[in-house]
Amino acid sequence: MSRPPIDLLPGTVDVLILRTLAWEPMHGYGVSRHIRQRTDGVLTIESAALYQALHRLERRKWIRAEWGLSENNRRAKYYALTTEGRRQLRAEAATWRSYVEAVFKVLEPA
């Protein structure tokens, strides 16, 4: 938590969620914690945006939900990537990668 958090570009939340769920099915809190930990707090997603995205992605059938038991034995809603979601993730990741590479080419000319 050394650097101040930066604002997210639109569409980032969706792809981050998809990527996170590609590891394993997770509940909403798990997703939020995972993103926070992986980005060392650089990218903080407002939980409101996270939950909206989860339900939106579920409607698009990129992820699906099922009630399960959490680590501390509580009923929690788990989200998992669908086949379609996995395909979507691949497409978006590729887009992001080329975007970032393009930006880096300008920032750090070889």
Added chain:
Amino acid sequence: MRPRFLRLPRRSSRRIRADLEEELRFYFDMRTRELVDGGIPEAEARREAIREFGDLEFTTRYCLAEDAMSNRDTHRADRLAELRQDVVHTWRTLRRAPAFTAVALVTLALGIGATTAIFSAVNGLLLRDLPYRDADAVVRIWGARFDAPDRAGQISVADFLDLRARQRSFTTLGAFAFGGGTYVGPDEAVPLPGLRVEPQVMQALGIRPYLGRVFTLDDVSAANPVIILAYGTWQRLLAGDSGIIGRTVNVSGQARTVVGVLPPAFFFPSASETEIYTPLDLAALQSDPVRARRFRRLGAVGRLRDEATVEGAQVELVGIMRQLEREMPETNTNMSVLARSARDAVVGDVRPPLLVLFGASVLVLLIACANVAGMLLSRAVGRRQEIAVRAALGAGRGRLVRQMLTESLVLACCGAVGGILVAIWGSRALGTAARGVLPVAGLVRVDATVLVSALLVTFACGLAFGLVPAMSMSRELQAALRGGSTGTTAAAGGHRLRTALVTGQLALSVVLLVGAGLLTRSLLRLQGTDLGYDLDSAFTFEITLAGDRYRTVASHDQFFDALYEGIRALPGVVAAGGSGNLPLRGGSSASFAIEGQPRPEERLPEVGYQPVSDEWFAAMRIPLRRGRSFTRADHDSAPGVVILSEGLARTYWPGGDPIGARVRLGPDSTAPWGTVVGVVGDVRTGVDGEARPTAYVSARQDHWGGAAVVVRTTGSPGALLAAVRHVVRGLDPALPIAAAGTLRHAQAQRLADRRLPMQLLSAFALLALALASVGVYGVMAFSVAARSREIGVRMALGARPASVFRMVLRQGIAAGTIGAAIGLAGAIALGRMMAGLLYGVGPVDLPTMVVSVAVLLLVALGASLVPARRAVRVDPLTAMRAD
């Protein structure tokens, strides 16, 4: 743990909200704990968690909306996928059992087809709108008598005019009289049944002509005679020439200007077909006040006022006739009228047989459904394993029931396709067969209404015969899941259900058998009655004189003498005679007075009245009991002569001799007396075949300008047509002959309206019997298969094959007996319903019932034979080793 990702069930909106709240609560609890673990006090941690979350209210709304949408999508997609899966599965199952599928489909096609075909008749004749503007307001009026208020007759001109002047029920009231003509075309002459109508009649019917106009009051007295043609006549005779309006056609020797063509769908509200309409001038018929009051020849059509009803109009008109009776007792005693809605006038007679037939077809459909239900039921038992496997693989009970219903609906729909083909064919056949009986038979066809109801019926059937096995399966599944025995009790339940279904089928078959039997016996009675004349080896045709050549009565005598002479000269012909009417058409009547037996005029009896030619009795083979027949000497200027029927003579001269007595026929009390010169055998007239007391006069003394001719031959009567036509053409090429054929055929046609329901009901009964026998076979075969172990044990314990055989047969007979008992109760109810259609048989007819039950038991026995033989062949060892 790793959660399973199966489909979430469809959630209610309350459930969605609760789920969302629980999900968010979980987040806040976890986040709060995380913050507490980081050293923040609990209350503050919770506040912080909520604060850092963001816009909670918006998020809640957003998520709820998204969830509702995905919930809907998922549900729809799941259902579609399931349905596709079910249909595919059904398709495979059905193809795997082609025999089962074929029997089920044929059964359904016949059931649905029969019902739909009959419904097309019900729809066309009883439900569809009549081709009149505001048809419910159109009323048909007949003459009647107070002592026989339902017997439709005719009204006199003067009575009609009084009715029209005094009534308040109708806005328009018009009279019509029968008056056809002969169309004389370029190369043919065609007799055309027609009506003379007042312009008010067409107004009352609210006719919008297809071409030209309808009659106006000016047409009635106009010097230029006019005519209106029915659409079919215009098409047939004038090739649908649209320039016909204003041109003339030759009808009965008179040039008439065509002013209109009626619409294709139009038909007149009377029992007979009408091809031409000419104006009727009542004023001209009024010139003779005695005839105007006494001669009854009019029918009437009226349009009710807005607030008036048919019943009210009937009461009012009868009231007026009572007034007339008081005012003019000498002419109007006992004279009444009868008013009925146009629909009753058109189809009143066919309603009872049609409803009986419709009921019968529904019974056939029920039997068909019961059959398929039974077949599905035994198959369901046979598929117990498959269902158990599917249940074990996680298919829910609802899902399995839905799958079985899909199966029955797919079956029903395939059956419906065949059924609709059967219906189209059947309805066409029905229309053709009914054409001779009903002028409106063309209305019988399969249209959108009929198709829609066929589809509804199909769905109802699919549900009906699908639910039975589905419920039984569901019960069985429950039992199996509770860990009960492997379905023997459930199978027994299914068997009981099947037995009940088969018993019901047999009962319904008995109902139909008895109904068909009653109608068959009625028809046989009608056909078998001694009519008093000989139907065999006789040829008949009708001819009407038309044209300028026949202005004088002498010309009539001349023509008919030449006609009969010419026909008698044909090879094989024994006698040829003519009459105003064939006896089986009913006929006219006249009052009958005897000289020396004075009676008040209104008390004079009405007797049948028939002008006949000299050889009529010989041609008809009506025996001459006393005196002589008419001869050439009984001409127009000779003293009047009368021949009486035996029944008439017996009534008024009991034990005595009427020859030489003087009688007067008809209402004109100034007419000269006629002398009785002979007595002939009784003749049964009309369809119902009552032997009406009849007085015959010579056709030379009462000229009708036409005759129904009967030719007695030693050869084949059917071969006479060409020769007779040749004779007529030699006399007058412009005269057509009509209704030509054998006398037997003519009588058969008169019975067509009786025969049609009889044949249809018999067909339904046979169909029902066939279906029921399939049902019995199915249930017995299944029972034998299910009990093969028990049978094996019995045989191992020493039961003889014969006793096993008898055991199975007994079971079939038992179902038959119970079914017959229930069916007889139903048959008695049906008989009561059909009482009006019966002739010479009571509604509860013991011989019919005995035969029906015997037939049924034989069928039940026959259907049990094969399964019984199979039972005998059961090998005890194999049977007991199974399972």
